[in-house]
Amino acid sequence: MSSKKYNMWLQYQPILNTTCKKHYQKMLTTLYVNGNAPTIQSAEQELTDAIFTMLGQRITSKSDMDHATIVIGNIEEISSLLSNDHIARLAEMNEEGYLVIENQGKIIISGNSDAAVLYGVHHLLRNMQLEQDLISLAVFEQPKNQFRMLNQWDNLNGSVERGYSGKSIFYQNGKIVKDKTRIKDYARYLSSVGINAISINNVNVWEEESYFITKKYLPEIREIADIFRAYGITLYLSINFASPMTIDGMSTADPLNQSVQNWWKDKIAEIYHYIPDFGGFIVKADSENRPGPFTYNRDHADGANMLAKAFEPYGGKVIWRCFVYNHLQDWRDRTTDRARAAYDHFKPLDGKFHENVILQIKNGPMDFQVREGVSPLIGAMPNTNQMIEFQVAQEYTGQQIDLCYLLPQWKQILQFDTYIKGAGTTIAEIVAGTIHTYKYSGIAAVSNIGDDENWTGNTLAQANLYGYGRLIWNPDLSAEEIAQEWIVQTFGNKKEVSNTLGEMLLNSWEIYENYTAPLGVGWMVTPGVHYGPNIDGYEYSKWGTYHFADRDGVGVDRTKETGTGFTTQYAEPNQNLYNDVSKCPDELLLFFHHVPYKYTLKNSKTIIQHIYDTHFKGFEQVEDLIKKWDSLADLIDEERFKNVQNRLKQQKNNAREWRDQINTYFYRKSGVADKQNRAIY
Secondary structure (H helix, E strand, O other): OOOOOOOOOOOOOOOOOHHHHHHHHHHOOEEEEOOOOHHHHHHHHHHHHHHHHHHOOOOEEOOOHHHOOEEEEEHHHHHHHOOHHHHHHHHOOOOOOEEEEEEOOEEEEEEOOHHHHHHHHHHHHHHHHOOOOOOOOEEEEOOOOOEEEEEOOEOOOOOEOOOOOOOOOOEEOOEEOOOOHHHHHHHHHHHHOOOOEEEOOOOOOOOHHHHHHOOOOHHHHHHHHHHHHOOOOEEEEEEOOOHHHHHHOOOOOOOOOHHHHHHHHHHHHHHHHHOOOOOEEEEOOOOOOOOOHHHHOOOHHHHHHHHHHHHHHHOOEEEEEOOOOOOOOOOOOOOOOHHHHHHHHHHHHOOOOOOOEEEEEEOOOOOOOOOOOOOOOOOOOOOOOEEEEEEOOOOOOOOOOOOOOOHHHHHHHHHOEOOEOEOOOEHHHHHOOOOOOOOOOEEEEEOOOOOOOOOOOOHHHHHHHHHHHHHHHOOOOOHHHHHHHHHHHHHOOOHHHHHHHHHHHHHHHHHHHHHOOHHHOOOOEOOOOOOOEOOOOOOOOOOOOOOOOOOOEEOOOOOOOOOOOHHHHOOOOHHHHHHOOOOOOHHHHHHHOOEEOOOEOOOOOEHHHHHHHHHHHHHHHHHHHHHHHHOOOOOOOHHHHHHHHHHHHHHHHHHHHHHHHHHHHHHHHHOOOOOOOOOOO
16 A cells, blocks of 8 residues: 555655655665675665655665765674774664765665664655755664564454554454565564564454464464564463463463463473564463462562573563553442552562563553553562553544544653652663663553555554654653644644644643543543543443542542542652642642632632633534644545544544533532523533
8 A cells, every 4th residue: 555644654746846855865875785694685675766766866775885975884894884982882782773964975884783774764764754964964762762662452353452554554354464564564664663572462362362372373474474574573371370280181271380480481491492582471460350470479570580580591581561450340349449459469579580581660550541540569679670651543632533632741740859868860861771770671552553555544543653763762751742743743744733733732632521521530431432522431330440439529538548549659749749638739739639619720710611611612622623624624635634534533532421421420419500691401
């Protein structure tokens, strides 16, 4: 496919700026490539195809680098073209560090690995799409985070759990797809933003998917690994902890049982026979009906370490998810708090995990809500590798129907100061491995793609996938910078489009929050599908996600004096900040406190009036989004314009339901009227 919506941000549209085009055409004429590794071949292919598309000229290959205008290759082979300073600066960077420099009319792209060279090529092509000057180019870059991962929640039957963009690109009708062209294109997109690891099946591993680690599926999975390897991406698999029982009928999956340990050693050896650079396992255990070590009165360190030991000869990793909580709660019991669960389960195990185990922790203690506190477990285990987990898929933030650009949310989370080792102990520094002596750390996220032609259902949801990759490569980039990069590469260099769409994206998270769940209370969604309002949908369920609204007030008391004590999991001064109702930030007030409806916020409004005002405002803001988008009708191709227009119409209907149901619910609970006498039912 070559449609604009299919190509996402790798449009490589013809350069229309005449001066810029002539400048590029003069500089980019001949190419010398050192090396023929698959990743280098990918870099060469991307470069030559993109330049032809953008400039209308084919690059001529040269057999010696002295007579080429572009040189790409590993640092050891092309060092003669670089100064001692260039070589020294590159030597100070990590394995994925690269340089892109202009030296006497020659563009040189090099790095400390083949993948680094590929990243450097994408950097050059991004500069060209943004129509930047190549004269005196001097770029030295390396990723902030070691692991930059995506988790696919794809199932063998072709469905995608929490997927909002069609079916799986990996599986169809109970089989791995034969035509893997689309998988290769996906690898291209991911490499362009620096993703270096991927797991290709759902963390909820069903019976047939358990066999992915056997010779029944490994030959085809090897083909997928080969594709991703050529783009610098290491392949992982999610596994069923009870695989010895499911696959070979063993009577137990006890991690301390010698027969079970031997079974896993043999199975992992078999995987490496097919995929020598296999990354490792993602494990969801003892969570939401998934099997795990608790069945055998073992702890999570016992379970993870059994697998980690089997991986040690091969350098493989065990990424162990910390999304573990009691999902069979009695709603009558207010002492049980789902937010406490991850910390309570894992903090006591610090230092007990093998060095090739990485704990994967959701960014919030609940479940990817539009607003919740940052998980206090992140950074709280100085002797255990950790990575944070985001969700690019918009499960609770509009499901790629409603516009919700998530970069501002992720920026806030990464900038959050935990104070675990004093001021400056931010989430960004913790997961980058600069605070504790983690051997492995980084960031993972649930992917948002499917087989819809535009990959993400809503064309504008592509910005979250692009932005995720760019942000975790360089967390210092602003949400605005990333948005502008994506807009120009996706829709071209049109100022009106950049300004209007940039404003739409940057305001969209706040808009979504305004008409959905107020002040950090979260949830209140339709059970199961998680789209649209159902205020009491989970209030009396087993899942433990409550808002506790009554006639007097709303919110969850998580204080140490009268509540669940969740606030004690934070280091000071955050503990006191959240525990004290007078100090707690308004946007998280109901996450930490149960307060009366007439409680006055720091913005001088009462809780109940804030609820009314934000929900009316949110709906009006969606109407404004539609007007803004409609103003671009003549500047965006019809297919993509109609796709977004249709989604915005659905968003308006959704915002209307949220506004009216939330306002009516709280009016009936509180009996307090809206001061502006607007329509509440």
